[in-house]
Amino acid sequence: MNAVILIPARFESTRYPGKPLVGLQGALGAVKPLIQRSYEAARRVAGVSGVFVVTDDDRIADACGKFGAGVIMTSPACRNGTERCAEALGQLHEPELVINFQGDALLTPPGFVEALIARMADDRDALVATPAMRLRSADVRALQAEEAAGRAGATSVVMDHAGHALYFSKRLIPYLPGPSLTQEMAPAHLHVGVYAYRREALERYVAAPVSALEQLEGLEQLRFLVEGVKVAVVDVATPPFALRELNNPEDVAPIEQALKDAGLE
Numbered sequence: 001m002n003a004v005i006l007i008p009a010r011f012e013s014t015r016y017p018g019k020p021l022v023g024l025q026g027a028l029g030a031v032k033p034l035i036q037r038s039y040e041a042a043r044r045v046a047g048v049s050g051v052f053v054v055t056d057d058d059r060i061a062d063a064c065g066k067f068g069a070g071v072i073m074t075s076p077a078c079r080n081g082t083e084r085c086a087e088a089l090g091q092l093h094e095p096e097l098v099i100n101f102q103g104d105a106l107l108t109p110p111g112f113v114e115a116l117i118a119r120m121a122d123d124r125d126a127l128v129a130t131p132a133m134r135l136r137s138a139d140v141r142a143l144q145a146e147e148a149a150g151r152a153g154a155t156s157v158v159m160d161h162a163g164h165a166l167y168f169s170k171r172l173i174p175y176l177p178g179p180s181l182t183q184e185m186a187p188a189h190l191h192v193g194v195y196a197y198r199r200e201a202l203e204r205y206v207a208a209p210v211s212a213l214e215q216l217e218g219l220e221q222l223r224f225l226v227e228g229v230k231v232a233v234v235d236v237a238t239p240p241f242a243l244r245e246l247n248n249p250e251d252v253a254p255i256e257q258a259l260k261d262a263g264l265e
Contacts, residue, residue, distance in 0.1 A: 008081035
């Protein structure tokens with residue numbers, strides 16, 4: 001399939017302004033900005049025809065030029081990455097699939113994206129696909145402690161029997177009583193924020209109003225569910241290293257450790 005990866009990136013961030021340009025040290029000591037590491041992660045995906053950073057900020061565009069990334073400029077009016085991908089679609093040559101590769105998801109294994117492309121090739125009726133992986137019971141307990149302390153970060157998802165999303169939440173779903181956490185792997189799935197869209201999905205997305213659930217949860221993908229667009233969830237293998245995203249300054253050290261654990265320079 002003709003699939004293009006887009007990496008939405010914005011400079012302004014409530015929790016961490018300028019994070020696309022934050023330097024991160026790799027396994028052998030090299031320091032590269034977050035956006036470069038995300039671009040290199042996207043370039044490791046097989047079977048795509050191009051990778052572009054999508055931004056409205058000249059500082060990010062200038063940084064991308066230094067390491068040779070193609071850039072598509074979009075309007076600052078875009079409210080999230082999906083809207084940014086939809087606007088960028090007009091500057092692309094009719095790709096069958098657009099992959100939204102999060103700009104802070106530098107640790108995303110290439111196989112996750114390749115699994116999305118395979119799912120969309122097999123299921124021509126699917127308009128959107130996204131990966132999810134089983135949570136370890138130890139990770140569930142850590143997330144439960146975070147919630148008890150009033151903090152929520154990771155996004156979980158529940159699916160129907162056909163593998164379509166029923167709901168996404170920044171709360172841990174479903175409810176997991178103690179006896180359900182006796183095995184290494186828990187009956188819960190962590191959503192990985194990467195998406196594969198067909199053109200129709202993006203067109204329907206930007207034509208729809210922002211939903212109340214989308215605003216409450218702060219999760220852009222809920223607009224699809226509210227509008228009745230099925231989201232195929234692809235079950236992917238849980239990697240041996242932590243899939244950390246850069247959301248706050250205190251995430252830098254754990255991400256650098258994950259880069260070392262994954263052997264990524």
